[in-house]
Amino acid sequence: MRKLALSDEILMKIEKPARYIGGEFNAIVKDHNEVDTTFAFVFPDVYEVGMSHLGIQILYDLLNRRDDVCCERVYSPWIDLDKIMREQNIPLFSLETQTPVKNFDFLAITLQYEMCYTNILQVLDLSGIPLLSKDRTEDDPIVIGGGPCTYNPEPIADFFDIFYIGEGETEYYHLIDLYQQNKKNGGTKKEFLEMVAEIPCMYVPAFYDIEYNEDGTIKEMKPNNSHAKKTVRKSIVLDFDSVPYPDKPLVPFIKVVQDRCVLEIQRGCIRECRFCQAGSVYKPLREKSLETLKKLAIDMLKATGNEEISLSSLSTSDYSKIKELIDFLIEECKSRHINISLPSLRIDAFSLDVMSKVQDVKKSSITFAPEAGTQRMRNVINKGLTEEDIINGCTQAFSAGWNKVKLYFMLGQPTETNDDVDGIMDLCEKIAEVYYETVPKEQRKGKCQITASSSFFVPKPFTPFQWAPMCEAHTFLDKAKRVNDKLKTLLNKKSIRYNWHESDISVLEGLLARGDRRLSKLILSVYEKGGIYDAWSECFKKELWDGAIAENNIDVDFYVTRARNDDEIFPWDFIDTGVTKKFLLREWHNAQNEKVTPNCRMQCSGCGAASFGGGICYEN
Template sequence: MTKLALSDSILMKVEKPARYIGNELNSVKKDKNQVDVRFAMAFPDVYEIGMSHLGIQILYDMFNKREDTWCERVYSPWPDLHKIMKEKNIPLFALESQEPVKNFDFLGITLQYEMCYTNILQLLDLSQIPLLAAERTNEDPIVIGGGPCTYNPEPIADFFDMFYIGEGEIMYDDLIELYKSMKKANKSREEFLHEVSKIEGIYVPSLYDVTYKENGTIDEMIPKFEDVPKKVKKQIVMDMTESVYPEKPIVPFIKVTQDRVVLEIQRGCIRGCRFCQAGMIYRPNREKNVERLKDLAVKMLKATGHEEISLSSLSSSDYSQLDELITFLIDNCNGNGVNISLPSLRIDAFSLDIMSKVQDIKKSSLTFAPEAGSQRLRDVINKGLTKEVILDGAHQAFLGGWNKVKLYFMLGLPTETEEDMKAIPELANEIAALYYDTVPKQERNGKCQITISTSFFVPKPFTPFQWAGMFEPEEYLRRAKIVNDTVKAQLNHKSIRYNWHQADVTLLEGVLARGDRKLSQAILYVYEHGGFFDAWSEFFNYDLWLEAFEKCGISIDFYAIRQRDEDEVFPWDFIDCGVTKEFMLREWHTALSETVTPNCRMRCSGCGARKYLGGVCYENKN
């Protein structure tokens, strides 16, 4: 067994020491002397969150299938261990070998949400790697970022040697082969970075100059060399059936957020919700063959011993072979004591019939995501969901035995009015009334429980709403109060509970999501003054961020609150995400006219993603 990087005395002092010891079932051990490349794959959050991330599991499996590469995992140490490591000068280590990350060839950091940005610096700092890419030498690992936040990497560009834009299964083999050949030829770090920038999907920030206009917006972003691409094109997997997928996922020692087998059934989404970044950047929709999914389900359950399997997709109801897959899982897994989790389903008769077979109705709740309370605002955001559909779904659910419903909405959406805000609890009231009107008293499972949750809208890059502005935290809270007061005025208010998110976190997320390279100095300031784990409310310090913005000359209004001009150059415009800016601007105008755009299976709207499929997304396209 590998000698642990932390002594027993240290492990006894920290919460959940099993986070740091490795040796989990299905983790990969190799002889470091028999490999050419060592890759540390890091998630900038605590073990329980990072171990639940499917992307790392896929890349871990893919890298370790190569005989010349050993991929290991790294997660953010919890503050208790962070303090000890700093005091005792213990370098951050990978779980499999327990060896320092600073000795690896690559440190890959997956970027799933903006509030983890200070934890990027924690990982680098504890690894004893210079925080700024410009200060690293040939002795340091190549630091590479991947994941959805790389669709605007500019706020953290100074901390990374490169970014991989898109899905990791495509170009990493080319990257590793190039690294091996240049390392053998004794080429410098700078020479490697220059050469790797020519691989599709790889963005090397140090090879680009950014100039600004007098008003602070970007004038242009130009490569420093002629052979460096002006546009970086996202990479996506077109054959989902044959693409790599872990048949033996790692099984954690402790309970993690997603403590189950995860079966990815498709990528992309046909729906076109105008607020949804994932629905845009993962286009086009690509399905995995049902026979492959059946095979994976059986193998993964056998290899892990998990008692639950979950389907992963942005919109599971749109998977064309869902009926066959669910029938197989019920017949072959559910009867063996395996629970089946079905997120991202529309609440219709088919879905409710399926869920009644795989869920304990008395214990479970159903989730609707209308996103907006009024039909007008649902049309603005292109939700494609009518009030009649929502009420019919609730009606079917109540008749099927459910009495708990969760409703997810957003506040602060473009064009939102006070009537739209009040429509949220009014809709909840109608759903509650439906329960008491349609379910006979003797057949009820108790009182109806409607839980409303509102998040505050963030206009993300590569969405039709990327031109929209945000609000000050006080304004978000005013809107939440309107909803809360309206809940109290409803006839069925005792059946309705209301939760809302932190407003200051939302505004900061907007700044980080929409910012440029100037933000890196503020992120660095926050970390150097003790800020990290910002995604955790107990550690989030908004005042420290305000202090950092003031010290660094960063305007929250400029980056988040103002509405962007239609001809403005965005920090992320150098990325080709497959969906054109012209399409998104057209959708922005369509939203303001309160008009719905049909989903991709109904009609092609010319977003640009068809190019990945040879010009045709679906056979029934016009």
């Protein structure tokens, strides 16, 4: 029987001890003495969130397919255990073998959300690894970061030895081969990093220097090591159908955020939403074949016993074989009494017909993401959705038996006016009117229930809106208050509920999303003051950030509310995602002129993604 890193006494004191014991069904346990290279793969958030992340499952499966590699999982300890570990000097450990993280060759950290940055330092600190990469020795693990936040790694550059830019399936084996080769030859960590720096998608921050202009903008970023490249090019999977995929996913002991099998049907997107970073950096679109997906679905359901399967994609409706796949899943899942989750469907007759087949209409809600309340604003963001589309979709949904609608909006987007803000509730009122005008009283399942939620716009790298100024926290709240006040004037106000996000966290997200290397000292300062789990409202302490910002003389407006010049050098400009800066700038100007750009299947816009090849790109 495995010896746990935590005593029974400690486990009895903390919330959800199953977070820390490992031993889940389909977990892979290897003897460290029988492998050449060990990975501790970290999700810097609580277990329930991390276990719901598909990327970790994919890379966990990929690395453990090699007999000479052992990959184990690590999640951030919740605040109750964090306190005990510090008091009793208990080092952070892996789940599979309860091995201290410091004993692994690699510490790989997935970077999904900017507000988890202080948790990166928590993981390093509890592991006994120096927080700054420059302070680490030959005995410390190589710290490598991957995931969407690496498309601007600069605010956390001081904490990492390597950033892997792009999709993890392509170069990890190459990285491991170089590590084993260097180790066999008795090479140093620096020599290994020099070898890594020559891989097109690998970025070693220590090998670059930044020079700034007098106004604080970047003048130049240049390599200081002959092995480093001026441009780091993202890696992508070209043959998406044959790439390894976990057919035996891990099954948690406790309920997690998304407790289901996840079937990734495609990667990338043909849409051109100007606020969406994922739609840009994951281009071009790549699909798995129908036969591959059928086999994976059956294998995963057999291997897990899950009662639900979900299709993963940025835009599920755009999968070319979606009808055939759903027909298969409906037939297969019916006999197994398994639910089907279909996120990211567009609002059309086909999608509603499908959802009526797989959902319990009496209990479920239908979800739309108009993102803006007026057509003018939807044209600015290039949503590709008209008010007619929305109203028709709701009409069909109500006719099919739904009476609950969820609507997602963003406040503070570029060029937004008060009329656009008011348009959110105008649209909600129109949808409520549709219900009461088109559904006979005797057929209604209670009153119409519309839940409108608004997040606050955060400009992200590699989007046309990377040039846009962001609102201040009080401006966001003023906009949300205006929406809420408008709700109170509506005839159908009792059928509508409105929620909005926290503005302070949104502003900090914007600061970290577009920040540069000078922000590493800010993040370190916040952590040293006790800041962790900033993504959790119950743990977020604004005063820690305010104090650290003041002490480090950080000009928040410089990073957040300032409009960028067309020719400004961004901290992330050294990364090549395939989508050119020229294209993004053209789209920024199109947004300001309210000009709509067709999706990739309708017309190629020449974004540059075709340079990668292998995907479904419609460039002429």
